[in-house]
Amino acid sequence: xxxxxxxxxxxxxxxxxxxxxxxxxxxxxxxxxxxxxxxxxxxxxxxxxxxxxxxxxxxxxxxxxxxxxxxxxxxxxxxxxxxxxxxxxxxxxxxxxxxxxxxxxxxxxxxxxxxxx
Amino acid sequence: xxxxxxxxxxxxxxxxxxxxxxxxxxxxxxxxxxxxxxxxxxxxxxxxxxxxxxxxxxxxxxxxxxxxxxxxxxxxxxxxxxxxxxxxxxxxxxxxxxxxxxxxxxxxxxxxxxxxxxxxxxxxxxxxxxxxxxxxxxxxxxxxxxxxxxxxxxxxxxxxxxxxxxxxxxxxxxxxxxxxxxxxxxxxxxxxxxxxxxxxxxxxxxxxxxxxxxxxxxxxxxxxxxxxxxxxxxxxxxx
Numbered sequence: 160x161x162x163x164x165x166x167x168x169x170x171x172x173x174x175x176x177x178x179x180x181x182x183x184x185x186x187x188x189x190x191x192x193x194x195x196x197x198x199x200x201x202x203x204x205x206x207x208x209x210x211x212x213x214x215x216x217x218x219x220x221x222x223x224x225x226x227x228x229x230x231x232x233x234x235x236x237x238x239x240x241x242x243x244x245x246x247x248x249x250x251x252x253x254x255x256x257x258x259x260x261x262x263x264x265x266x267x268x269x270x271x272x273x274x275x276x
Numbered sequence: 277x278x279x280x281x282x283x284x285x286x287x288x289x290x291x292x293x294x295x296x297x298x299x300x301x302x303x304x305x306x307x308x309x310x311x312x313x314x315x316x317x318x319x320x321x322x323x324x325x326x327x328x329x330x331x332x333x334x335x336x337x338x339x340x341x342x343x344x345x346x347x348x349x350x351x352x353x354x355x356x357x358x359x360x361x362x363x364x365x366x367x368x369x370x371x372x373x374x375x376x377x378x379x380x381x382x383x384x385x386x387x388x389x390x391x392x393x394x395x396x397x398x399x400x401x402x403x404x405x406x407x408x409x410x411x412x413x414x415x416x417x418x419x420x421x422x423x424x425x426x427x428x429x430x431x432x433x434x435x436x437x438x439x440x441x442x443x444x445x446x447x448x449x450x451x452x453x454x455x456x457x458x459x460x461x462x463x464x465x466x467x468x469x470x471x472x473x474x475x476x477x478x479x480x481x482x483x484x485x486x487x488x489x490x491x492x493x494x495x496x497x498x499x500x501x502x503x504x505x506x507x508x509x510x511x512x513x514x515x
Contacts, residue, residue: 214406217314217398219457226437263407263442265435273437 181249187231192222202228206260225260230268238271308457319382319401320451321481321509322465323488323497326374328475333360335375335476338467342452344436355426355441357449358464372514375464375476378403378424378449379500380509386416386425395446401481401509402453407445416446421501424448451509481509 185191191198193205209223221227232246233239240247241261251258308314339345339358347354358377364370384403386395394410397403405416405425417425425448432441438454441447452462460466461478468476479488491497497511 210408214404214408215396215398217308217400217453217457218312219310221310229437263432263435263440263445265437265440267437269437 181253185232185246191231225264226269229264229266233266233268233271238268239266241266308459310457314398314400314402314457316399317482319481319509320456321380321401321479321488321511322451322462323477323479323491323511323513324375325475325477325513326372327514328473329372329374330473331373332472334467334470334472335464336360338463339377339449339452342436342455342463343439343450344434344441346434348430353427353429355428355447357426357447374512374515376422376424376500377464377510378420378451379422379506380449380451382507382509384506385419385421385504389415389419391415398453402451402456403448404450404453405446405448407440407442407447410445412444412446414446420448421504421506 193201205223206225206228209220209225212218212220213224229240234242234245237245239245242248245266247258247261247266336358340347343357345355345357358375361374361376363372363374380397380401380403382397382401384395384397386403387397390396391413392409392411394406394408395403395416396406412427414425414427417427425446427446428441428443431443435441439450452460452464455462465476465478468474477488477491479486481489481492483489492511495513497513498515499506499508499511500515
């Protein structure tokens with residue numbers, strides 16, 4: 160009985176969470192580098208791993224590079240992954256997890272970053 | 277030693293002798309693929325001929341443009357990756373000018389003093405700051421005998437996609453590592469050869485067939501503060 164109640168509670172909570180979950184557009188490409196569920200759960204691990212490989216070993220593999228994330232996911236209007244409906248910021252604000260990447264890295268697509276002084 | 281083992285060693289010696297001179301088992305790569313790590317076989321460096329260096333600052337402008345290093349109009353705290361230094365002999369009045377940046381030492385003092393391991397030397401000899409682990413203590417700024425490092429005092433915006441920069445970290449010349457990894461020369465060298473006096477050359481100090489190696493072998497050159505025995509990757513001529 161308890162188990163069923165817990166199941167119902169979990170289902171209700173999931174639905175409730177989905178109702179006001181952030182909605183974002185995925186701007187470019189058919190598929191990400193990994194399935195959506197995996198990306199949602201593990202994107203930070205991929206970025207952390209890639210970060211050290213690039214910085215320390217000089218491996219500039221495009222697959223998990225932050226630059227490539229931004230290039231696909233930046234908004235068409237602003238060219239950025241931050242801002243009100245930005246791909247990164249909308250979810251991170253909802254989850255109340257600060258995203259430090261863009262203290263140093265540009266949140267703009269390469270084209271726009273190159274154009275900006 | 278049993279005969280089998282002796283025979284095996286003999287074959288090994290014969291195989292080693294059979295390698296023709298100039299043939300390398302591990303080839304020295306020129307431009308790496310993105311899947312290939314920086315290698316100890318290479319050591320990137322610069323050779324700067326001061327006799328050709330004039331009053332222009334093409335290298336400084338190009339560096340700061342390439343790396344998105346902008347001035348806030350506060351010279352005391354503005355980041356400086358490369359600067360022109362003027363020398364003048366007081367007795368004779370002979371004046372020289374030279375570009376000075378991170379010397380990419382083989383034994384970098386900035387790496388020795390870093391408490392977090394953020395300041396490090398990549399396998400191909402490029403000295404970098406891993407800003408992910410830099411805590412902004414500035415020990416390296418004090419340790420560097422060339423004054424090559426800058427601290428970022430204020431929040432930065434408008435960074436280049438290849439060159440992340442942020443408040444609270446130390447930074448310096450990266451030898452344009454993002455360009456080198458693409459097989460290009462650093463921005464200062466490209467600018468000097470285009471708009472300047474063609475005083476700067478970039479290359480692999482370990483590759484005997486490279487132009488920079490040939491020049492270092494056949495012409496006089498010097499290191500700044502050679503007495504510190506840091507074995508700098510940036511060498512000067514006419515100093």
